[in-house]
Amino acid sequence: MAGERTSAGDPDRTLRLLWRDPTAVGRRGPRQGLSIDGVVDAATALADAEGLDAVTMRKVAAELGVVAMTLYTYVPGKAELLDLMLDAAYARMDRADTAGRPWRERVTEVAAENRRLFEAHPWAARVSTGRPLLGPGQMAKYEHELSAVDGLGLDDVEMDASLGHLLAFVRAWARDAADARAAVSESAMTDEQWWAVNAPLLERALDPGAYPLASRVGSAAGAAHGTAYDPAFAYEFGLARLLDGLAVLVER
């Protein structure tokens, strides 16, 4: 798969889909046996259970007891289906009211809400929206999250950029964490086993002492986390740096 890409089709049609615009009124033929939400929910269940690669038109259709082409009555194509899945997931996110609390707590909570989204729906970190989604879920999410950086003395452009920076961080983290998980399950090898196999091979391959910093720091980091990449640590470390970075802007 290609990096799954969304919003390939007609923007007008996509927007009406996102907002469930019932514009198609003069219905003449047979009733539809399914619904957009049914299709989106089935695809989401599949993605949650088996990953984004398992979301194929045939499998989603089979889940609903129809044939692949039937879905094209509900959705213009797969790209738009992914859009709908993402906006629906956004719509279902929990949004804590943190008004009045210190800004670091509020921003931390927004990050945590997004982290929870990606933990519940790892596929969501992989669907890439080249353009903003403009659906009800996205709008509600954006409105809610902006409120966490409101009233800090930032101008509008800085608010948008700060939130974007935070969201990019959490999403990048989610992708890396998902990749690391996938590496373990695909290779049927724990990180310890993988390292036990690779360490001696590596040692044989490389000029001893050619990479002094790399080997010292690399093994220190590996020993500290018990693995080459520790998602929990990376999240805490990155978020702390990010908050400190925003603080310079806020407390300027």
Add this chain to the structure above:
Amino acid sequence: MAGERTSAGDPDRTLRLLWRDPTAVGRRGPRQGLSIDGVVDAATALADAEGLDAVTMRKVAAELGVVAMTLYTYVPGKAELLDLMLDAAYARMDRADTAGRPWRERVTEVAAENRRLFEAHPWAARVSTGRPLLGPGQMAKYEHELSAVDGLGLDDVEMDASLGHLLAFVRAWARDAADARAAVSESAMTDEQWWAVNAPLLERALDPGAYPLASRVGSAAGAAHGTAYDPAFAYEFGLARLLDGLAVLVER
């Protein structure tokens, strides 16, 4: 595609490939007409010119005047080919010697080197290495980049985490920038045209005043950049925040 994933196969074989270990000595049959580097270079040229999705075994083979299956003599599979492409691109990166300069400059230079990598090879931001790559390019890159955060009073774990944080930022930025570019070219629509189409549709769809912050901030940001997502601005803003965040750790 799926998000292109690497390192599916035998780690031993992959490591030997990465380091070009000429262990297979007793060669008995006909000579190979190509070379690993030739295959990797052809695949890289294809990815540079037409994107990662254009890198198919058949197309790479055709470029080399052979048939798809021939490549499997040189490379265990597509995943390993992507590994080799990435490590080769790492190996070719320029690495400025910034010893003695202020740490912010040094870190900024590392970021810029990675930015240039992704501008020359946008596909590189999309191949996801679940495990570290352990090739000569990766090792040289890691060694070089660690030196930029060396001598700042950070311990080994903090050095690794800080560098990882920086690299994750640049890669996430590169993906977003590539996605935005792809959205423009795929839709055959500039951002202005896209917005001109969507703005009225959106206005019709949403309850006026339901998203006050979102509409105010969103349109301010859009107006400031002339587009919904401005990669150059996002990079500068994000890097500035990141440096300020590291500063708190360094100057502690």
Add this chain to the structure above:
DNA sequence: CCTCACTTCTTACAGCGTACAATGTACTGC
């Protein structure tokens, strides 16, 4: 009641990664 818009299904196509078996090459051991 007839018309025809509309849903659904069948079939098909071009493309993917790669398993498998056939073919031909060129080196090693005798």
Add this chain to the structure above:
DNA sequence: GCAGTACATTGTACGCTGTAAGAAGTGAGG
């Protein structure tokens, strides 16, 4: 020098993908 065999290369094939095209059936509007 020759047989045996390891190896490179190739053709064919399988199961998978998204979706275009057309046939068949349904049910409301005129």
